[in-house]
Amino acid sequence: MKIITHISEMQQWTKENGGHSIGLVPTMGALHEGHLSLVRAARKESGRVVASIFVNPTQFGPKEDLKNYPRPIARDRKLLDEEKVDVLFYPSAREMYPDGFQTEVRVKGLTEGLCGKFRPVHFAGMTTVVAKLFNAVLPAKAYFGAKDYQQAMVVKRMVRDLNFPVEIRMLETVRERDGLAMSSRNAYLNRMERIKAPMVNLALDYAEALIRQGLRDTDQIQTEIRGFLKPFVSKIDYIEVVHPENLMPIRRFQGTGLLAIACYIGATRLIDNRLVNQHGTKVPGTYYAKTTS
């Protein structure tokens, strides 16, 4: 596996490998099975695979966990190498944001709700760095996990709006055996918190069951989930039922909705979500990724 740290060298590599379609898996490192499932899909679908590791400072708020974010780079390298990634793109913050940097790519409507409300600088930082990664790597496809459903939808919107010649693939959330959605941030959880963390996924099961029983009032669904989670969480950012494409809150459940939760277990912020149809049946996370691209 080749390791590239400079943007110009990355672009040069892409030029030389121009005949092959490139699959990009952008990550912040601290890789888990979720990331690796994206890498494997890229390996299957693309002639060349580039994974990027960049803990992007501009998508963290001033009180968020930029400093403590795990950076096990030796382990990450090994994992990517084992998956036969062609290039690890691993730029420094200075390479990505040299003096005088002053450009922002911002998606508006889709970033207003859900995590956007609680992480006001997050999505603009994310879309800006993803635009940079797309221009540095010039991939044909890029892979995102459905755990960060809003992120994937925002990236899809940016790609469509700015005409990036990139296909966005959103793949299903990979979970621990007990249902906890894989996340680099799970490493922050202490033993007691780790026992409580799967309750977020169970809360989604509960909501699904309520919908299957015919409950349609989303206010009621939220109240039920809030009660369910209360004993286990230290704070709830949101429990929402939204339209799966425009991410606007749904008053009365019909068609397919996205159930989305953001809450704290101890000091660790966890998010999870599930696409559910009106029969209360789980909809695979890739469904919308396929139909809206």
Added chain:
Amino acid sequence: MKIITHISEMQQWTKENGGHSIGLVPTMGALHEGHLSLVRAARKESGRVVASIFVNPTQFGPKEDLKNYPRPIARDRKLLDEEKVDVLFYPSAREMYPDGFQTEVRVKGLTEGLCGKFRPVHFAGMTTVVAKLFNAVLPAKAYFGAKDYQQAMVVKRMVRDLNFPVEIRMLETVRERDGLAMSSRNAYLNRMERIKAPMVNLALDYAEALIRQGLRDTDQIQTEIRGFLKPFVSKIDYIEVVHPENLMPIRRFQGTGLLAIACYIGATRLIDNRLVNQHGTKVPGTYYAKTTS
């Protein structure tokens, strides 16, 4: 000359012509010799030349001249055809901004002064559409005129910040025989206004002469130019002396400065500028384009 109106078709054409480097001349049409000088440079430097015509609604303010902006498309087509342009990319507003469009590319610092102060939505609209054009055409080089110096510098900044693999070429302002900078908006001038319009360029001559004589206080220079222009203009947006790279106002003239003027002759807004060094000597407009790319 091939005429392409859809983004996907444009991207397909680029794919098929991928072996050749593409030069892009983005315009709003109503072409004049300034535009054509850009097309000729592109023809000289690039294997394939794409010119785009798109009167971008999002870079006009609510009280600006979007409706009246001239659109002599038949004449423009003929001119581009004569210059042996390979493709005219001519999308509709609906093609560029379909329902649900919500993404913005914004350069911050550089857009705060000069025209940015008087046209608050202009530059974000411009950078967004240029990012779209770059992704639609995927050019190796793109050509901009020095009359819109701030625009060219903002585009250069966006390209560098977002790592677009595009080289920005800024070429010198083309002028009428009497010195008036060519502009599609000159067509708005009535006969009396047309006689007054070259005074903007003469005001730059005057400022240059003052600097050559050793005047260094930029407040004084501005006051002199204001007095010079007053009899001819209906309104002055700004007369500024700024640093040619960061566009920040200069208090005391030294090194090289950009003299920039925006004013109204009748109801028509005209802009012009000149790079001057401390000896009061004109610096070719391409100078900074070359050294800062």
